[in-house]
Amino acid sequence: MSIPLGDPDRRSFLAARQPEGHVPLSAWPRTNKSMPLVELDTEWVRFSTQNHRTKAEQQREAQQRGQDDLFTSDPLGPPAQEVQFLILSGQSKFDELKEDLLARGQKEPAIVTADGVLINGNRRTAALRTLRREGHQQFGYVRCLVLPADATPEEILVLEAELQVARDFREDYSWINEAMMIEELYELSGRDWDRTAQRMHRKAGDVRMQYEKLLLVHQLVNQSQGTRLPIDFTDNESAFEELAKHIRNKPRDEAESVKKSYFLGILSGANYRQLRHLRCEDAETLVERELLGESALEGVLATARSAESATDDSDPLSDFMGEDGSQESVVEDVLSLVVTRRPEAVVQLPDGSAVPMKSVLGSLSGAVNAAAREAEERNREQNTVDAPFQRADKAFRELERIPSLLGKSRAHSAWDEEAFQNEVDRIAKLVEELRETS
Incomplete structure (x- = not known):
């Protein structure tokens, strides 16, 4: 600063x-x-x-x-x-x-x-x-x-951070602007999260989350080649937070799959609550399937692919890398197309016609929402399958604790051994019923 x-x-x-x-x-x-x-x-x-x-x-x-x-x-x-x-x-x-x-x-x-x-x-x-x-x-x-x-500039930045937590009639910082302040404080603090958090009067985990959300925004802005700005994503804080939390410790392939799907959903205006169901390792595959199945997007997909091919052809590394050096991705191609165009723009199709970007975004939003619904349904079915096992495991862990408690309990004057054996019989009866259930 x-x-x-x-x-x-x-x-x-x-x-x-x-x-x-x-x-x-x-x-x-x-x-x-x-x-x-x-x-x-x-x-x-x-x-x-x-x-x-x-x-x-x-x-x-x-x-x-x-x-x-x-x-x-x-x-x-x-x-x-x-x-x-x-x-x-x-x-x-x-x-x-x-x-x-x-x-x-x-x-x-x-x-x-x-x-x-x-x-x-x-x-x-x-x-x-x-x-x-x-x-x-x-x-x-x-x-x-x-x-x-x-x-000094650092003293002035620290002063601003101290004062911004006060109230009065001061306008609240947007999360984007607050994250930008945290980003600068983090660098001035020697990339020390505890020191940064202390200056912001926040928990280290909170300021780090703001920073990670901003890094995702920076990625989208960089991809846009000057078309998008951080302020364009002020209303998408919840989506970026869910994304940042999910990919933090995930394998790279899964993180990239979820990130690209989220980015496309954010740009197209997909339903936020539906979008969260795409936090799964095959998110990109689900979205790609919907994109390919949407007839209204056929020309757009062709345009996106041709634009990507042109980029690859101009890349001096493409010949050296060979065909194995790059993997085709429908979602990535469409994302590259969408992020570099404003909503008021038009997309030129291979047949010479043009389609308004707003129309494209509507179709993309529908495709992403459909992929999210499929993931939701699959998760619901999986939960139905897993529920008996989860409950059985929970019950087993509770029962497993009983032997270690019996010594002290039986030594107590108020202990009722007959009542306890009745409970054991109830458990045995339930286990037998479970065995007989077909």
Whole structure:
């Protein structure tokens, strides 16, 4: 995490401000937690473009505007700052925040670097700036605590992690943005999960799960060749969590089979609760069978396969590897086609016609759901077969404990041997009935 520095004049200007006093900042990692409190013009302060609460949204804005370096070439310049302002003011509950500020004013100071870059209080400052532009001149200034001039990027990231667990009117982090923060903290913590968890005030298993979910998202985004962004999968958290948990300790073949099936289901909008039934080693086979059996997808499958063949032909390793070097996979071919096209795109078919991507996604969703239902039915049948064995095993383990308990029980004055023998007879009778059941 690198915090962009402003020009020297900004730092000099802020250093020359006469503080109203000093306020302790308990979340600051150093021993000296006393920070100067100053008032700054809401138009003068700069929004942090490194704020993890808006990281995924920034990626989307940069892509939509065709400016990959929008927030990196000049993060404190007018273009980046105005877009960041639009992102902040477009978040949910922003109007409620404005109403709260109108009613109560600013109760908690924001936090800025020595260059006047907001580390905490970005949304509140955006709301104050909006109110001022709407004619409420009393909101022209924001009260801020100023961090030391030598604050490091790691200290600032740790501070953000400390502050993000607080409540107030702060917008909750999306799971994608929170996972991105964890990813960065994990690297800064020397890839130590315990240290990362301590900084996030979470259990190590929780932060690791967020990280593993994000790794799966990264895989899909990388496969999309720039078509998809992490923010596109904000609503799919449960599916990614189930997938991450399932494949964590599975053999590679099974993990890949389930992962590809899940990815295709997520992209096509398959029913989430049905999708979980595809957590089985032959998930890809089940999905492939449904894809091949769906007549509406015949042209799409041909397009997907031809696109994959073209890729293979251009691969300099394909001749060296030979036919055995790659294994055809219908699911993988279709996944490669779908992930690189937006829902509003069209798919060109081999016969020269075209089909809307939304129509393709509908057919794919139906195929994945059908495969999941087949897996569910099979699991139900298997459970029916296994249930008597599971119950018998459970009963046996309970009965197996009885001999070790009898010594103490029989030595007790309240022990009833006749009642116990009656229970033994009941067990023997039940066993006999089980033997006779055909």
